Amino acid sequence: LAKTTQPISMDSYEGQEVNITCSHNNIATNDYITWYQQFPSQGPRFIIQGYKTKVTNEVASLFIPADRKSSTLSLPRVSLSDTAVYYCLVGSDRGSTLGRLYFGRGTQLTVWP
Amino acid sequence: DSGVTQTPKHLITATGQRVTLRCSPRSGDLSVYWYQQSLDQGLQFLIQYYNGEERAKGNILERFSAQQFPDLHSELNLSSLELGDSALYFCASSVVGSGGINEQFFGPGTRLTVL
Numbered sequence: 001l002a003k004t005t006q007p008i009s010m011d012s013y014e015g016q017e018v019n020i021t022c023s024h025n026n027i028a029t030n031d032y033i034t035w036y037q038q039f040p041s042q043g044p045r046f047i048i049q050g051y052k053t054k055v056t057n058e059v060a061s062l063f064i065p066a067d068r069k070s071s072t073l074s075l076p077r078v079s080l081s082d083t084a085v086y087y088c089l090v091g092s093d094r095g096s097t098l099g100r101l102y103f104g105r106g107t108q109l110t111v112w113p
Numbered sequence: 114d115s116g117v118t119q120t121p122k123h124l125i126t127a128t129g130q131r132v133t134l135r136c137s138p139r140s141g142d143l144s145v146y147w148y149q150q151s152l153d154q155g156l157q158f159l160i161q162y163y164n165g166e167e168r169a170k171g172n173i174l175e176r177f178s179a180q181q182f183p184d185l186h187s188e189l190n191l192s193s194l195e196l197g198d199s200a201l202y203f204c205a206s207s208v209v210g211s212g213g214i215n216e217q218f219f220g221p222g223t224r225l226t227v228l
Contacts, residue, residue, distance in 0.1 A: 034216075043115065043203050043219025044156070087156060103148075103156040 004088045009108040018075045020107050022088030025069050030092040033064060033071045038085045038106070047086075048073070075109075083111045116140065117220035119204050125226045131192040134223045138185055138206030144168065145187040146207075146217060147179055151200035162187055194227045201225075 005023040012018045024033070032051055036044035048055055050062040050071070061074040075082060085106040116139035126132055138145050147159040149172075158171035162181035173179075176194075181187045191198060201224050205217040 036217075038156075041201075041222070041224075043117075043205070043222055044217075045115075045219070046216045049216065103158065105155045 004090055004103070006086075006088050006105060006107045008105065009110070011110050011112065012078055013112050014079055015077050018078050018082075018109060018111075020073045020075075020086055020088075020109070021070055022073070022090075023070045024088070024090045027068050027090055028092065031090050032092060033062065033068075034089040034091070035060070035062065035073045036087045036089060036103075038087065044087060078109075078111045080111050080113060082109060084109060115218040115220060117204060117206050117218050119202075119220035119223050121223060122221065123224050123226075125228065126194060127228055128194055128196060130194050130227075131190065132194065132225065134189040134191070134202050134204075134225075136187045136189070136204030136206075136220060138187070138204075139208075139218055142206035142208050142218070143185065144207045145181055145185070146205040147173075147187070147189050148203040148205065148219075149200050150203060150222075151197075154200075156203075159189070191225070196227050199225055199227045 032049055034049040035047045037047050038044040048057055048060045048062045050064050052064050052068060055062045063072040085108050087103050087106045089103050118137045120135045124132055136145060143164045146161045149157045149159055159173040160179050161169040165181050176192050179189045201222045203219050203222045205219045207217045
């Protein structure tokens, strides 16, 4: 079963690029890698999802090496409002296989002025 | 606003009691997920329903049960409550139940306090 490992916390300053790495050694063939952001007392919010190589959207990039045993969420030029917990989710909702969804423990990112 | 609604927002009850949490997914979403978030356990997946059928089961206790109704709303029933059941319970929904991208939209949560 695919579990994930992330750093418990990270600190950064405004304007810097932040890279958060997630390990998922037992990722299954059908599993996707998804990152969510959560502010205190709010539900998590989808940031980005990928299967392999690199995915980029307007807020982040996701880098996935060929072996897919890890992934890196990259946040360009963070601001104070990016202070939140970031979760790495590995799972699948495909075909006849029951969906398997696992959240990591999350990484508390604190952005300082 | 994610479009997912959960009621009630807060619930305070006593040990041994039973409560029901309700979730209405986004319009058109067939999949509903329940999660428990406590300080010591983080975000734990409990159970998923797709179009009325149980689809996946995670760390859900036997004292807990859920169902998804024909109108696609879902209820999570928690019984014989213990102090350790105090947590935030989130419901999420997604449009995809079988294959493809699976972006989940989370509701605001129900904060359960067991005294």
